[in-house]
Amino acid sequence: MTDLVIIGGGPAGMSAAIAAYECGIRDILILERDEHLGGILQQCIHNGFGLHKFSEELTGPEYAYRYEKRVIELGIPYKLGTMVLDITKDKVITATNAEDGVFQINAKAIILAMGCRERAKGALNIAGSRPAGIYSAGTAQKFVNMKGYMPGRDVVILGSGDIGLIMARRMTLEGAKVHAVCELMPYSSGLARNIEQCLNDFSIPLKTSHTVTEIHGKERLTGVTIARVDENRKPIPETSEFIPCDTLLLSVGLIPENELSRSMGVDLSGITSGATVDQDRQTSIEGVFACGNVLHVHDLVDFVSEEAEIAGKAAAEYINGMVETTVNIPIKTDGKIRYTVPQVITKSKDVTVFFRVSDVYKNVKITVKSGDDVIVSKKKVRVAPGEMESIKLRASDIEKRKELIFSLEVV
Amino acid sequence: MDRKLTCIVCPLGCSMVAEVENGKVLSVSGNTCPRGKAYAESECINPQRVVTSTVRCQDGSMLSVKTDRAIPKEKMAECMEIIASARPQLPIFVGDVIIKDVFGSDIIATQNRS
Numbered sequence: 001m002t003d004l005v006i007i008g009g010g011p012a013g014m015s016a017a018i019a020a021y022e023c024g025i026r027d028i029l030i031l032e033r034d035e036h037l038g039g040i041l042q043q044c045i046h047n048g049f050g051l052h053k054f055s056e057e058l059t060g061p062e063y064a065y066r067y068e069k070r071v072i073e074l075g076i077p078y079k080l081g082t083m084v085l086d087i088t089k090d091k092v093i094t095a096t097n098a099e100d101g102v103f104q105i106n107a108k109a110i111i112l113a114m115g116c117r118e119r120a121k122g123a124l125n126i127a128g129s130r131p132a133g134i135y136s137a138g139t140a141q142k143f144v145n146m147k148g149y150m151p152g153r154d155v156v157i158l159g160s161g162d163i164g165l166i167m168a169r170r171m172t173l174e175g176a177k178v179h180a181v182c183e184l185m186p187y188s189s190g191l192a193r194n195i196e197q198c199l200n201d202f203s204i205p206l207k208t209s210h211t212v213t214e215i216h217g218k219e220r221l222t223g224v225t226i227a228r229v230d231e232n233r234k235p236i237p238e239t240s241e242f243i244p245c246d247t248l249l250l251s252v253g254l255i256p257e258n259e260l261s262r263s264m265g266v267d268l269s270g271i272t273s274g275a276t277v278d279q280d281r282q283t284s285i286e287g288v289f290a291c292g293n294v295l296h297v298h299d300l301v302d303f304v305s306e307e308a309e310i311a312g313k314a315a316a317e318y319i320n321g322m323v324e325t326t327v328n329i330p331i332k333t334d335g336k337i338r339y340t341v342p343q344v345i346t347k348s349k350d351v352t353v354f355f356r357v358s359d360v361y362k363n364v365k366i367t368v369k370s371g372d373d374v375i376v377s378k379k380k381v382r383v384a385p386g387e388m389e390s391i392k393l394r395a396s397d398i399e400k401r402k403e404l405i406f407s408l409e410v411v
Numbered sequence: 412m413d414r415k416l417t418c419i420v421c422p423l424g425c426s427m428v429a430e431v432e433n434g435k436v437l438s439v440s441g442n443t444c445p446r447g448k449a450y451a452e453s454e455c456i457n458p459q460r461v462v463t464s465t466v467r468c469q470d471g472s473m474l475s476v477k478t479d480r481a482i483p484k485e486k487m488a489e490c491m492e493i494i495a496s497a498r499p500q501l502p503i504f505v506g507d508v509i510i511k512d513v514f515g516s517d518i519i520a521t522q523n524r525s
Contacts, residue, residue, distance in 0.1 A: 045475035045477075046463045047463055047477060059477055145465055145473065145475065146473055173464065173488075173491050191422050191424055192417050193417065193419040193420075193421070200417075201484070299422065
């Protein structure tokens with residue numbers, strides 16, 4: 001029996017492991033599928049990580065190394081190249097690697113920290129053939145930054161999420177010509193700083209309300225047709241434009257990787273595609289926690305680390321038998337607030353609730369109510385789906401409530 | 412003359428306006444912190460960027476590197492060429508200098524390789 005098994009050795013898994021160790025847990029095991037700790041950070045060679053956590057600007061590998069170093073210093077055991085195949089409701093983990101073959105571990109507590117993966121082309125329904133030269137932005141990032149291969153020379157990027165923007169700059173610096181970044185929505189979901197330093201610095205056009213309508217080429221991509229979309233996101237045929245290119249990168253969203261969670265019976269949210277959790281990031285199965293991008297996709301790794309600390313600490317408390325469920329307060333949203341994490345509060349303590357809005361709104365008031373009582377309200381000049389927001393609730397505010405409702409109104 | 416800027420210092424990405432006259436920044440507005448003001452002033456007079464890239468090590472593996480401080484923005488392409496010419500020997504540790512004095516910065520490793 002192992003006290004705590006952590007599935008995934010990326011930023012969430014390492015941070016959770018360190019937090020649990022610091023709460024006195026020694027019998028910890030991190031299982032990591034890749035050949036290194038750090039997860040996707042190892043291919044995110046650009047800077048901009050760690051400003052919240054370390055008050056300095058680090059690259060992805062440097063941020064990962066801060067945690068990896070700590071994991072090693074503390075002597076927290078980890079297995080690399082290890083794929084978890086199955087987890088049962090009773091916390092029996094089946095995993096495999098080249099050294100141990102197929103093996104099982106019984107865990108007292110489990111932290112799910114598997115991260116997320118990119119939405120693929122199949123989910124997009126673009127007309128045309130299936131030539132080579134179409135990659136998800138993250139795959140291209142791995143090729144360029146970790147393998148040293150350039151996926152192509154003339155590039156169009158679909159989707160203006162941060163990975164797409166970062167790859168526009170990276171491909172340009174490596175000598176490719178990025179002809180356009182197309183974004184279906186009327187606004188970019190990427191950070192303003194990335195539009196500035198990744199697109200504007202290199203005069204790469206950002207075409208909002210545009211999408212790729214057709215893929216051309218038989219063996220290798222020869223070009224794409226792009227078109228403006230109307231307010232219902234339907235392409236307007238008269239605006240079609242052909243762009244010759246040999247590479248199309250897709251940066252069209254991330255999906256929490258929850259196959260293991262699903263098969264073990266953890267309740268998942270239809271909105272986040274991650275587990276539904278309480279303030280401790282405990283899932284619907286007692287002693288099973290989730291944190292990082294497997295729970296919901298974060299904007300900044302700094303917030304992943306913070307969330308993982310909550311999960312690591314809570315897992316330690318669970319292992320030490322400090323379980324007290326005192327309340328059961330579900331958090332509901334009005335639709336303009338798309339989701340919250342946590343989705344339920346089970347302990348009477350101060351809780352920071354994270355949430356995302358469903359559209360870009362200006363001059364809004366965000367209100368937390370219980371029945372007709374307004375518990376907290378907060379004004380914001382601008383909110384957008386790409387920016388996670390948070391509200392802190394005090395234990396005294398939430399005691400004796402039946403449910404909390406998060407709502408947004410434009411004022 | 413007013414110049415509109417988006418701050419790149421942190422993920423907030425403040426929209427700022429800098430009042431520039433005769434190559435001098437008279438005022439900055441829209442910033443939430445002093446670093447934003449400093450960025451706006453530098454951006455209007457001598458724009459600078461940190462460059463991150465990779466080098467191929469002697470064993471063929473890729474190593475991530477960065478300039479240890481911002482360099483003049485117009486030197487980015489030249490900086491990339493200099494970085495690409497390096498073939499460092501292993502082992503390498505985070506912070507090791509790979510190339511010295513490139514436009515006032517050192518190119519340093521951001522990963523370990525052994």
